Amino acid sequence: MDLIVCIKRVPQTAEAEVKIDGSGKDIVKDRLTFDMNEADSYALEEAILLKEKSGGNITAVSLGSAEAEDTLRIALAKGADSAIRIKLEDFGELDGFKTAALIREAIKDIKFDAILTGCMSTDDSYYQVGPTLAEMLGIPHATLVSKIEVADQKAHVHRELEGGLIEHLEMSLPAVFAVQTGINEPRYASLIAIRRAAGKEIKVIGKEEISSEAKLNSTLEELFIPPVGERAEILTGTPDEVSKRTAEIIKEKGLI
Amino acid sequence: MANILALVEHRQGTIRDITYELLTYGRKLAEKMDGKLTGVILGHNTGDFTESVKKHAHRVVVADHEVFKDFNAETYQHALADIIQKENPFLTLIGNTAFGIDLCPALATQLGVPFTTDCIGVEIADKKVRVTRQLYDGKMDAHVYLSEGPSYMLTLRSGTCAAEEGNLTADIQKIEASITSQPDYKKFVEYIEAAVGDVDITKADVLVGVGRGIKEQANMSMIEDFAKAIGGVVACSRPIVDANWLPKDRQVGSSGKTVKPKLYIAVGISGAFQHIAGMKNADTIIAINKDPNAPIFNEADYGIVEDLFKVVPALKNKIMEMKQ
Ligand SMILES: Cc1cc2nc3c(=O)[nH]c(=O)nc-3n(C[C@H](O)[C@H](O)[C@H](O)COP(=O)(O)OP(=O)(O)OC[C@H]3O[C@@H](n4cnc5c(N)ncnc54)[C@H](O)[C@@H]3O)c2cc1C
Ligand SMILES: Nc1ncnc2c1ncn2[C@@H]1O[C@H](COP(=O)(O)O)[C@@H](O)[C@H]1O
Numbered sequence: 001m002d003l004i005v006c007i008k009r010v011p012q013t014a015e016a017e018v019k020i021d022g023s024g025k026d027i028v029k030d031r032l033t034f035d036m037n038e039a040d041s042y043a044l045e046e047a048i049l050l051k052e053k054s055g056g057n058i059t060a061v062s063l064g065s066a067e068a069e070d071t072l073r074i075a076l077a078k079g080a081d082s083a084i085r086i087k088l089e090d091f092g093e094l095d096g097f098k099t100a101a102l103i104r105e106a107i108k109d110i111k112f113d114a115i116l117t118g119c120m121s122t123d124d125s126y127y128q129v130g131p132t133l134a135e136m137l138g139i140p141h142a143t144l145v146s147k148i149e150v151a152d153q154k155a156h157v158h159r160e161l162e163g164g165l166i167e168h169l170e171m172s173l174p175a176v177f178a179v180q181t182g183i184n185e186p187r188y189a190s191l192i193a194i195r196r197a198a199g200k201e202i203k204v205i206g207k208e209e210i211s212s213e214a215k216l217n218s219t220l221e222e223l224f225i226p227p228v229g230e231r232a233e234i235l236t237g238t239p240d241e242v243s244k245r246t247a248e249i250i251k252e253k254g255l256i
Numbered sequence: 257m258a259n260i261l262a263l264v265e266h267r268q269g270t271i272r273d274i275t276y277e278l279l280t281y282g283r284k285l286a287e288k289m290d291g292k293l294t295g296v297i298l299g300h301n302t303g304d305f306t307e308s309v310k311k312h313a314h315r316v317v318v319a320d321h322e323v324f325k326d327f328n329a330e331t332y333q334h335a336l337a338d339i340i341q342k343e344n345p346f347l348t349l350i351g352n353t354a355f356g357i358d359l360c361p362a363l364a365t366q367l368g369v370p371f372t373t374d375c376i377g378v379e380i381a382d383k384k385v386r387v388t389r390q391l392y393d394g395k396m397d398a399h400v401y402l403s404e405g406p407s408y409m410l411t412l413r414s415g416t417c418a419a420e421e422g423n424l425t426a427d428i429q430k431i432e433a434s435i436t437s438q439p440d441y442k443k444f445v446e447y448i449e450a451a452v453g454d455v456d457i458t459k460a461d462v463l464v465g466v467g468r469g470i471k472e473q474a475n476m477s478m479i480e481d482f483a484k485a486i487g488g489v490v491a492c493s494r495p496i497v498d499a500n501w502l503p504k505d506r507q508v509g510s511s512g513k514t515v516k517p518k519l520y521i522a523v524g525i526s527g528a529f530q531h532i533a534g535m536k537n538a539d540t541i542i543a544i545n546k547d548p549n550a551p552i553f554n555e556a557d558y559g560i561v562e563d564l565f566k567v568v569p570a571l572k573n574k575i576m577e578m579k580q
Contacts, residue, residue: 127352247577
């Protein structure tokens, strides 16, 4: 199976302080660490597992700044065969729709049986790029995918719905699968593999190579700090003091 | 006229709660523009659905066919594309649910309609649509304008508004299904129910919810010990299940379980809305997190901004002392 995996490099914000920059439209990024989008590492692993079963080639694609090449190298170290970076700096403001349109242009000449994406990026949280790309390519898609089994050009696919209910679909290939976290156990890249990947060529393409007429579907006006409702009463003191107070609260509620 | 369409979402014979939120929200938006709200039902044996939706919309469009019994984004896309082209609404509202996100991006792309997803607020002024979305793990909100188009489409996050009682009596319009069989390339096969385990977290009075802040599987025993001391059961956020440190039936949240314990202690959980959706109705919520800006503190009653590895053992000791 020939596979394409879409990989985004995203800032890790779950544990970090996130501030708005001077433009009012972006966050201050210089103190943040960046990594492969969580769902994308599951999409990549799923591609590697499919390739291990049936052979084929994996192409990793990322629309990002030059640093995204580091993330692509991790993909190469783990098992992708080739990598393409689409120059973010060439295309101005983006949204999920335009991102899909640019990825579509970038993979135009590549033969594939399936495209794997993550179900969601943790920075923009669009849940869009996979299904939009599928529609642009005129092929079927499934989002929130928690299992893929391929036999005779048919895929049996599980989607995870609310409450943990699973929807089982039968799909033909080629198709786009937007993968949910937890579908597999992403491997770590070995040091040797990382060293080997450092020398591999990454194809970089920009506005000279691809043109996209795709317009933005949406434009960002401003970022703002989410308004907080009633915030928790923060208990202060040493761990011992706050623990004492917490235990008392729990006792007052009649739970001890 | 600026009319609004809202898609009725149902599963296994029941209308889902998101539907009434969409209808409530859509009706308010429509009335502000002197327009009408149309509820769209694609389903099979839709009599009861129509009765329920009728009170919440000015019009109801129903296509009743076996092919719509279970959701398949492809059949829904086909039928809705037809309906939207005929109705020409100003805005189409779809839930930001597992169904909605499988459907909306492809449908809007097919129709060439500007869209965006996972909105938590919508304002319409001068025919411009401005939405609020959340970015960066819920730590930022953004105002976003949809580009000018012939029509607009978006998915709305559940909980954006409270569903209200309906007092309308919609005109019902039955239409023919424009598709009558599932396409070969994407077929719904079946639903598979989540496996039932030996512990039912929905029945516990005290839940200790553990999140990625626990860092390593080896640290899970600290949480088990703590839960035992307090007489509670261990539940968790999604990454803990993704890592196989706990079974799926311990997961709290939109793709896990909805719990309503007397006490929920969130340990090293950031408070993503998918998690909050599953535990916000707990009587008392205590959150332990080292990040003072973690969204969980907007939901909790009491917060401890501290390293969980310091607090959890100390709290366990205090509780043991108190029990003696
Ligand atoms: C379709 C979909 C469905 C989903 N369904 C669910 C669901 O049902 N349930 C669910 O939980 N998630 C769900 N998620 C995932 C959700 O978006 C979040 O990714 C997840 O809830 C984050 O889990 P977390 O809070 O444990 O981890 P993180 O967001 O990584 O947060 C870890 C927290 O631990 C804190 N921390 C770290 N170290 C320490 C320390 N030493 N002491 C104290 N605090 C510390 C950090 O400050 C941080 O706030 C879903 C996602 C999608 C896309
Ligand atoms: N800039 C990008 N480069 C490569 N892939 C992307 C990019 N943005 C989004 N994707 C893919 O699309 C998925 C869904 O992202 P989103 O629609 O932004 O939530 C991600 O998990 C990636 O697989």
